[in-house]
Amino acid sequence: MMLIIGWEGTAQRITWIRARSINDWERVLGMAGNTQMGIFVQVCSEWSQICMNMNNIVLRDRQLVTEINKRFIPVQIDGDSDFGQLWIKYYALPGYPVHLFMNAKENILIRLNGAQDRETMLASVRRASVLITLYPQLQSGFIAGSLSMKGFNELLQIETDNNGIEASRPIFEEYKKKFGNQLLTDSNGLRWISTFGLDLDDSLFTEIIKKSSLYKAEKTFRYEDFLNASLNLNLRKAVQDSSEMHLSNIVVRLLPLIAKDSIQERKLGFKTKKLFYYDTYNAEKFYQTLEEEYADSSAESKRRDYIQTANELMETRTTLPWANITVKILREAIAIKDDMNARIGLAGALTLAKEFDQAVQQLNLARQMTNDSFFRAEIDNMIQRVRQIQLQNQQ
CATH class of the missing domain: 1.25.40 (Serine Threonine Protein Phosphatase 5, Tetratricopeptide repeat)
Structure with a gap:
């Protein structure tokens, strides 16, 4: 009976490794590489009630514990420690608790911010275990040009989590080039369009603006985010080409869609022009805009x-x-x-x-x-x- 009780108690606990330094973390990466296992990271603090609840309730679920211990190397990092603060800054985490599923190359496969319930954690464990082997296949498929819409969605999610929007833009551009108007009828396609934005000359941009009321009703499409992302994209293009014509196009076509009234449109126009002249190192035009x-x-x-x-x-x-x-x-x-x-x-x-x-x-x-x-x-x-x-x- 005592043996059974002891085994039950052990089975209900995650076998955490506590990483307190870069050396500890590098050893974890080495273990993951040697065993082909994933890494499950919890960034928490001793004083956080959410962290306590996660560890004492959610992460004590027998099935969840079993699957984490079987498929992942579980690592705890104290967010209040010097190493924890360094880690949070390096991975641009919003705070804690944060739970990350990673591979041996430090790619974030799934990121969970804040409190999570048992069902979400269990689904994430299972999904991340699939992504460990799927992610390299997605990368190869992208290079070969054979990714499906679902494959692009999976790849974009991982890449944006790891490298950010701009670094992942070439993948989105290939996604858009391959599937075109199909993205407008796909919930994930619309989500990525609202994340990355579109060039003003893109036919998809024209279509969305023409039927804005329809797309505003789509749950996965964030219309305001789409306009702001499009502004950032087109302004970067104008700066890259040093094109005042493209700048004018932004002011005439895009800013009226973003601004709530003429006053805000005027302010946004000056801000956009100043950013353009600042980034194109045109000091005189910057000053003229400031004076105006x-x-x-x-x-x-x-x-x-x-x-x-x-x-x-x-x-x-x-x-x-x-x-x-x-x-x-x-x-x-x-x-x-x-x-x-x-x-x-x-x-x-x-x-x-x-x-x-x-x-x-x-x-x-x-x-x-x-x-x-x-x-x-x-x-x-x-x-x-x-x-x-x-x-x-x-x-």
């Missing part, structure tokens, strides 16, 4: 936005053309309202623009705006740094 955007703004609002934009540019765009634009923006802000911080910011922009004497002049003006000895000393140090940079440039 804030033409009707209040003085205080305009000044605040100018300073924020200038600060962002000084951190991300340090070439001479952008430095000159930043100088213009900050001069506009100072013309609205002068203060010490704005003068210091202008000095920084002038330094990037290699206008060193003007930068020192601005710092001296800033120095006159305060009687605080600490700030004056800091400004004196800034002047010395500008002169050192000037000397280095002369050499």
Whole structure:
């Protein structure tokens, strides 16, 4: 009787391996590779009630425990530990609890966020055990051009979970190329269209917009997500081709579909244009768009936005053309309202623009705006740094 009780108790527990370091994780990967088993990872914490419920109730189910222990190497990672935080960041996890089914090559086959019931976990265990052998076949089928619609759906799910939307886009493009209009009558096809978006020149885009009320009623089709994904896709294409014609097409055809009213459409138009000119490194056009955007703004609002934009540019765009634009923006802000911080910011922009004497002049003006000895000393140090940079440039 004692032997039976002991066996029953053991059978109802998952044989966890607790990974506390990269070395522990690499040993797990080695075990998986040698045994051809999958890896079942639980990222949890000791204080989480959801984690406690999962471990004490759901993951104590006899059938579930048996199948996990048979087909997977179960690994627990403490999400609060240094290794757990590193792991969460590396795999871009939303938090915990998270349960992942993986293969020996660290591909995520199934991801389950948050609390799960017994039925979901059991179905996932069985599905993941199939995907361990199916995933390489899906990859081979894609290369050979022999994937079915179902195969593409399986492959896209795994690839987007592992590599993200943009890295998986070539697979989606082949999916769309192979099945075309069939995707519009397939629930998974519509789901992937709303995830990846479509080119404005794609006939599928025209069809969806023409029958938008019909597609909005589809449960798997997320219309707003589709429009936003299409915006991102078409803007990247416009930037890649440096095409203002394509940019104009976005503003005229796509933004009215996204915006709720004319005010939002105007704001979205300026934002889209600024992103285009920023990413195509067209500083002058960026500045012209900025001026047009804030033409009707209040003085205080305009000044605040100018300073924020200038600060962002000084951190991300340090070439001479952008430095000159930043100088213009900050001069506009100072013309609205002068203060010490704005003068210091202008000095920084002038330094990037290699206008060193003007930068020192601005710092001296800033120095006159305060009687605080600490700030004056800091400004004196800034002047010395500008002169050192000037000397280095002369050499």
